[in-house]
Amino acid sequence: MPYPAFDPRSIARHARPRTSVLSLLYAAIVGVTLIPLIAQAQPAAPLSAADSNPAKLGWMVGSPPPADKIIRFSDPDYFSFPKLRWTVCHFRQLMPTVNVSRGLGAPVPLKRSIDDAIDAVTFTPLGGDTPMTWEQSLAANYTDGIVVLHHGVVVYERYNGCLDEAGQHGAMSVTKSLTGLLGEMLVAEGTLDATAKVDTIVPELARSAFGDATVRQVLDMATGLHYDENYADPESEVWRYAAAGNPLPKPADYTGPRTYYEYLETVRKQGRHGVAFGYKTINSDALGWIIARVSGKSVAQLLSERIWSRMGAEQDGYYTVDSIGTPFAGGGFNAGLRDMARLGQLLLDDGVVNGQRLLPKAAIDDIRSGGDKAAFTKAGYPLLKGWSYRNMWWVTHNRHGAFMARGVHGQALYIDPTADVVIARFSSHPVAGNAINDPTTLPAFAAVAEYLVEQRD
Amino acid sequence: MPYPAFDPRSIARHARPRTSVLSLLYAAIVGVTLIPLIAQAQPAAPLSAADSNPAKLGWMVGSPPPADKIIRFSDPDYFSFPKLRWTVCHFRQLMPTVNVSRGLGAPVPLKRSIDDAIDAVTFTPLGGDTPMTWEQSLAANYTDGIVVLHHGVVVYERYNGCLDEAGQHGAMSVTKSLTGLLGEMLVAEGTLDATAKVDTIVPELARSAFGDATVRQVLDMATGLHYDENYADPESEVWRYAAAGNPLPKPADYTGPRTYYEYLETVRKQGRHGVAFGYKTINSDALGWIIARVSGKSVAQLLSERIWSRMGAEQDGYYTVDSIGTPFAGGGFNAGLRDMARLGQLLLDDGVVNGQRLLPKAAIDDIRSGGDKAAFTKAGYPLLKGWSYRNMWWVTHNRHGAFMARGVHGQALYIDPTADVVIARFSSHPVAGNAINDPTTLPAFAAVAEYLVEQRD
Numbered sequence: 081m082p083y084p085a086f087d088p089r090s091i092a093r094h095a096r097p098r099t100s101v102l103s104l105l106y107a108a109i110v111g112v113t114l115i116p117l118i119a120q121a122q123p124a125a126p127l128s129a130a131d132s133n134p135a136k137l138g139w140m141v142g143s144p145p146p147a148d149k150i151i152r153f154s155d156p157d158y159f160s161f162p163k164l165r166w167t168v169c170h171f172r173q174l175m176p177t178v179n180v181s182r183g184l185g186a187p188v189p190l191k192r193s194i195d196d197a198i199d200a201v202t203f204t205p206l207g208g209d210t211p212m213t214w215e216q217s218l219a220a221n222y223t224d225g226i227v228v229l230h231h232g233v234v235v236y237e238r239y240n241g242c243l244d245e246a247g248q249h250g251a252m253s254v255t256k257s258l259t260g261l262l263g264e265m266l267v268a269e270g271t272l273d274a275t276a277k278v279d280t281i282v283p284e285l286a287r288s289a290f291g292d293a294t295v296r297q298v299l300d301m302a303t304g305l306h307y308d309e310n311y312a313d314p315e316s317e318v319w320r321y322a323a324a325g326n327p328l329p330k331p332a333d334y335t336g337p338r339t340y341y342e343y344l345e346t347v348r349k350q351g352r353h354g355v356a357f358g359y360k361t362i363n364s365d366a367l368g369w370i371i372a373r374v375s376g377k378s379v380a381q382l383l384s385e386r387i388w389s390r391m392g393a394e395q396d397g398y399y400t401v402d403s404i405g406t407p408f409a410g411g412g413f414n415a416g417l418r419d420m421a422r423l424g425q426l427l428l429d430d431g432v433v434n435g436q437r438l439l440p441k442a443a444i445d446d447i448r449s450g451g452d453k454a455a456f457t458k459a460g461y462p463l464l465k466g467w468s469y470r471n472m473w474w475v476t477h478n479r480h481g482a483f484m485a486r487g488v489h490g491q492a493l494y495i496d497p498t499a500d501v502v503i504a505r506f507s508s509h510p511v512a513g514n515a516i517n518d519p520t521t522l523p524a525f526a527a528v529a530e531y532l533v534e535q536r537d
Numbered sequence: 538m539p540y541p542a543f544d545p546r547s548i549a550r551h552a553r554p555r556t557s558v559l560s561l562l563y564a565a566i567v568g569v570t571l572i573p574l575i576a577q578a579q580p581a582a583p584l585s586a587a588d589s590n591p592a593k594l595g596w597m598v599g600s601p602p603p604a605d606k607i608i609r610f611s612d613p614d615y616f617s618f619p620k621l622r623w624t625v626c627h628f629r630q631l632m633p634t635v636n637v638s639r640g641l642g643a644p645v646p647l648k649r650s651i652d653d654a655i656d657a658v659t660f661t662p663l664g665g666d667t668p669m670t671w672e673q674s675l676a677a678n679y680t681d682g683i684v685v686l687h688h689g690v691v692v693y694e695r696y697n698g699c700l701d702e703a704g705q706h707g708a709m710s711v712t713k714s715l716t717g718l719l720g721e722m723l724v725a726e727g728t729l730d731a732t733a734k735v736d737t738i739v740p741e742l743a744r745s746a747f748g749d750a751t752v753r754q755v756l757d758m759a760t761g762l763h764y765d766e767n768y769a770d771p772e773s774e775v776w777r778y779a780a781a782g783n784p785l786p787k788p789a790d791y792t793g794p795r796t797y798y799e800y801l802e803t804v805r806k807q808g809r810h811g812v813a814f815g816y817k818t819i820n821s822d823a824l825g826w827i828i829a830r831v832s833g834k835s836v837a838q839l840l841s842e843r844i845w846s847r848m849g850a851e852q853d854g855y856y857t858v859d860s861i862g863t864p865f866a867g868g869g870f871n872a873g874l875r876d877m878a879r880l881g882q883l884l885l886d887d888g889v890v891n892g893q894r895l896l897p898k899a900a901i902d903d904i905r906s907g908g909d910k911a912a913f914t915k916a917g918y919p920l921l922k923g924w925s926y927r928n929m930w931w932v933t934h935n936r937h938g939a940f941m942a943r944g945v946h947g948q949a950l951y952i953d954p955t956a957d958v959v960i961a962r963f964s965s966h967p968v969a970g971n972a973i974n975d976p977t978t979l980p981a982f983a984a985v986a987e988y989l990v991e992q993r994d
Contacts, residue, residue, distance in 0.1 A: 140861075140862055143798070143830055143835065143863070144796065144798050144861050144863065150861050150862075152860055152861065153633065154786040154860070170862075172629070172633065172634055172635070172636065172855075173633050173634070173858055173862050174633055175633055176610065176629060176630050176631055176632055176633065177629055177630070177634070178629070178630050179629065179705070181703050183703065184644065184852065185644075186643035186644065187641065245641065246638050246640065248636070327610070328786065329611040329785065369600060372600035373600055378600065394641045395641065395853075396853060398629075401630055403609055403610075403611070404597075404601050404602065404609065405597055405607075405630050406600070406601065
């Protein structure tokens with residue numbers, strides 16, 4: 081698939097992303113351009129949020145747009161900054177997708193009690209010493225939209241860039257957390273045995289690295305896989321995965337895997353399972369396959385039936401798909417921002433919405449409790465000390481017990497059970513990898529949660 | 538675009554569609570298979586509706602589906618019977634699309650007063666002498682879904698094949714009627730001058746056949762165009778148009794037009810404008826361009842803003858798009874069936890829904906009054922004697938004043954102002970062209986309208 085989520089560490093290794101000539105070359109060799117160059121073409125000092133606003137740059141405006149303002153799926157840079165700031169709201173216009181129906185009933189409106197004073201909430205960025213306001217953080221993080229719920233009520237909502245309240249935005253790796261949620265839901269319901277070996281559920285994976293992993297190890301990305309998500313390396317496995325998942329017809333001389341599933345069958349083992357956390361998108365797609373096999377439904381169908389059609393959503397969501405219609409469980413979900421906030425509130429409320437239980441409380445408890453901190457530490461995220469990863473959710477273990485879903489260009493779903501706060505954010509940061517925006521994101525989220533507790537409770 | 542609507546006459550000329558070896562060859566020459574072979578591969582006696590039900594045939598079931606049950610956009614037969622019976626409900630899973638938002642509010646439910654006795658309504662097919670029941674006509678026409686409104690109330694609703702009430706289905710050439718409606722709406726509102734020459738609005742078309750046509754001639758397809766929609770002829774212009782609109786990357790040696798607009802610029806004149814009706818999809822796309830230029834919005838945006846988000850729709854609709862995001866105004870719309878019925882009721886109610894005027898009455902009056910009957914007669918539709926074509930709607934001029942939108946595999950939106958009846962149908966008939974299903978469609982629709990007047994008024 082063209083845009084698996086980044087491993088934040090790859091950013092840490094490459095503090096200043098380079099224009100990747102090698103990647104361009106590789107794309108040329110592949111013939112049809114199968115591979116977007118994700119956020120590698122930006123200059124050392126990328127355009128600001130205001131200056132890279134897609135409306136200002138005029139992408140895809142006009143009938144037809146001017147030639148230099150057209151964004152095509154076949155362009156190698158369709159998902160590079162600044163084009164990505166348009167693309168994040170328009171994936172379905174570039175590639176095939178599958179619907180996640182909200183059902184046919186009336187949406188359940190979120191109550192509103194707007195507090196614009198939130199703009200002035202101040203925090204100090206990680207590693208910095210100059211305070212910043214919440215409002216300043218929005219542009220710093222290239223925020224396309226952000227909604228804050230307190231006690232389930234919308235207290236703050238802003239849109240910018242390509243997004244508005246009726247739009248849909250790529251959730252990127254936030255998708256993984258949905259996949260993990262569905263997986264743990266099936267575990268809690270007894271449909272999926274977390275202790276089972278993967279090959280007993282998906283025999284096609286028997287000879288792959290996944291074969292002798294447990295479902296639990298996949299859920300927690302504690303698998304030992306030969307798979308590198310370093311986008312700066314044209315030899316990286318991530319490019320083979322992108323080529324396999326790309327829905328475009330393959331060049332005549334293409335001999336690699338042609339679908340997500342075919343790729344997953346080829347993954348080789350590296351190290352042992354159960355030792356360390358390793359953030360690799362292919363775990364989410366393997367879990368999507370496991371979910372499809374045990375439930376008889378794709379993640380798109382299951383998400384619609386169990387959650388999206390029952391939580392009062394305003395809009396359908398959608399997944400991008402590969403050439404045989406498999407939803408990209410590792411990063412292909414798109415949705416309206418308020419509906420992401422509804423999902424966060426559903427988790428905060430132990431799986432109950434509008435008086436109806438949609439998810440087992442045990443599943444949400446299992447996420448909140450977090451995973452193996454020692455395994456997480458081995459993965460080496462300097463900004464996320466003391467965190468863990470469980471069921472494809474990032475668990476802060478801070479004193480509020482907050483947990484997060486995180487996407488590659490700053491997408492976030494932040495759930496703070498103590499403050500009773502949910503923050504849903506879509507963004508299109510020039511740099512792929514949250515290590516870049518975490519300093520102006522994590523303390524901002526915590527500061528707003530504190531503010532809401534202090535000022536409004 | 539891969540599926541411009543058929544000219545029904547091409548079916549009349551080829552009573553028994555042949556497997557088109559030439560088309561296959563052409564596709565092979567083009568390299569990447571740009572061209573679907575539309576409904577040309579079916580045997581002389583195609584499978585029945587029951588035997589070709591996509592659920593029975595198992596298309597795209599399983600994770601992954603069995604190799605021989607996968608339908609890919611790059612397959613030359615993805616839109617051939619029987620695969621098309623799956624494809625009509627899943628265009629977005631095969632190609633890029635653009636949303637037609639229903640807005641974020643609550644849908645306005647249609648009232649229901651179901652009358653299953655409609656199943657037994659009897660009619661005699663055109664040219665036949667054996668009576669048939671309405672219920673029998675559903676299978677005969679490969680009906681995927683049908684809704685009948687009487688006085689705005691749902692009196693009948695059935696789903697079959699790939700469709701259910703929460704699904705979306707390709708409207709095919711019913712799309713043209715939406716484009717024509719938007720165009721005539723702009724005319725009635727004074728935004729678009731129907732007497733203007735096209736080149737004064739879209740200068741890019743100045744050197745094409747459209748340049749010296751009036752907007753009115755385009756609206757009524759009374760243009761003289763060198764363009765043949767005969768799908769059985771691999772030299773037909775329709776294939777060049779399909780290649781231009783196909784969103785897949787073009788082969789390296791492809792030299793033709795790369796978008797709908799680029800193709801339209803190349804259309805040569807044949808004969809004179811204003812003389813005869815000639816059903817050619819490219820008129821609808823030229824109109825879509827005109828609409829975009831005068832309104833500043835694509836047909837997808839305009840349809841959403843003016844109609845779909847204001848008529849109480851249950852579901853978003855969508856258009857397929859070409860490689861630069863242009864909606865296929867000639868055949869790319871997809872929607873839920875009940876929403877199509879809502880649209881029909883809006884027209885029947887002179888443009889007012891739920892007490893709110895969405896469309897000028899004058900626009901709807903202009904459609905209902907019909908077009909130039911003499912011009913229509915010259916086009917030679919033996920089953921549609923006395924009809925006319927106006928603003929891309931088919932006007933029966935029967936004693937009920939019924940008018941229709943018609944799609945290539947039996948899609949229909951039938952509006953009978955006298956009986957106060959709307960019939961919305963999605964179907965996937967094996968044969969592309971309504972001349973095949975009209976005998977079991979037109980008298981069936983009229984009979985149900987008569988029944989409703991007699992039994993329920």
